[in-house]
Amino acid sequence: MxxxxxxxxxxxxxxxxxxxxxxxxxxxxxxxxxxxxxxxxxxxxxxxxxxxxxxxxxxxxxxxxxxxxxxxxxxxxxxxxxxxxxxxxxxxxxxxxxxxxxxxxxxxxxxxxxxxxxxxxxxxxAFRFSEYDYFKSMAMRWIASQKDQEVDPHHDKEFxxxxxxxxxxxxxxxx
Ligand SMILES: Cc1cc2nc3c(=O)[nH]c(=O)nc-3n(C[C@H](O)[C@H](O)[C@H](O)COP(=O)(O)O)c2cc1C
The missing domain is CATH 3.40.50.360 (Flavodoxin domain)
Known part of the structure; x- marks a missing residue:
């Protein structure tokens, strides 16, 4: 095809x-x-x-x-x-x-x-902290915490x- x-x-x-x-x-x-x-x-x-x-x-x-x-x-x-x-x-x-x-x-x-x-x-x-600015990074860390997700803002995390x-x-x- x-x-x-x-x-x-x-x-x-x-x-x-x-x-x-x-x-x-x-x-x-x-x-x-x-x-x-x-x-x-x-x-x-x-x-x-x-x-x-x-x-x-x-x-x-x-x-x-x-x-x-x-x-x-x-x-x-x-x-x-x-x-x-x-x-x-x-x-x-x-x-x-x-x-x-x-x-x-x-x-x-x-x-x-x-x-x-x-x-x-x-x-x-994925969480792509390497691509986020400061505010996006903070927002995504907050979202992760709401979902009981362990994230390290120094490393991307792929799902x-x-x-x-x-x-x-x-x-x-x-x-
Ligand atoms: C600012 C922002 C808002 C997002 N909003 C949602 C959302 O409303 N629902 C959701 O399931 N994921 C949300 N995500 C997660 C993205 O869909 C996910 O990180 C995806 O991998 C992004 O794909 P991309 O790298 O191709 O843009 C959001 C991510 C960011 C950075």
Whole structure:
């Protein structure tokens, strides 16, 4: 298959996840184009058999370039094999309220863009203290403490389950 992966990433974890998906799908024999969401705005989706859009949650929202891309391509996305990867820290846990919050984020994304993804993969992200300014670092330490998470502000902490991501990609492509 020829697959487009378009992503938006604020601190870099979604970029890492998108690259991982591209490498994995390439290794499976697919032809993959990896692009930032802004650059993908002019892509002709009919060149592709499948599309993966990926973005991360910040204060309940996805990155604007990703929202713009999904809105612009909503009709094409609705008529092809297309999935959405939502990266967040809530997806690292099992709190039912947090998971409801994630479902609400996806529902808001769908109503803003006009594209309701048939497949949504919730992927756990990372604390990236190396990318935070002072205030973000303090806010993220506070969030971690609320969740009883041990974090060291001198070290990034990754929650992404790479094996589960492969399984989700396989399941998506086999449907
Ligand atoms: C300022 C800020 C706000 C965030 N807000 C949320 C949130 O509302 N819900 C959530 O589950 N994760 C939240 N996160 C966690 C990010 O989704 C997570 O760190 C993710 O890995 C970021 O991906 P990126 O590096 O591709 O931007 C937030 C992170 C930051 C820095």
């Amino acid at each position: 020829t697959i487009l992966i378009a992503y938006a990433s604020t601190e870099g974890q979604t970029r890492k996840i998108a690259r991982y998906c591209a490498d994995y799908l390439n290794a499976q024999g697919h032809s993959v184009e990896l692009s930032g969401a802004s650059d993908a705005a002019d892509a002709e989706l009919n060149r592709f058999d499948a599309v993966l859009l990926a973005g991360s949650v910040h204060l309940g929202k996805y990155q604007k370039p990703l929202v713009r891309l999904a809105r612009k391509k909503a009709t094409a996305l609705a008529h092809m094999k297309a999935a959405f990867i939502s990266v967040s820290l809530a997806a690292a846990g099992t709190d039912e309220d947090d998971w409801q919050g994630l479902r609400d984020c996806v529902a808001n994304f769908a109503s803003k863009t006009g594209w309701t993804p048939q497949t949504v993969m919730h992927v756990a992200g 992404t389950d790479w094996a589960a991501l492969k399984t989700s990609l396989d399941a998506w492509l086999s449907t």
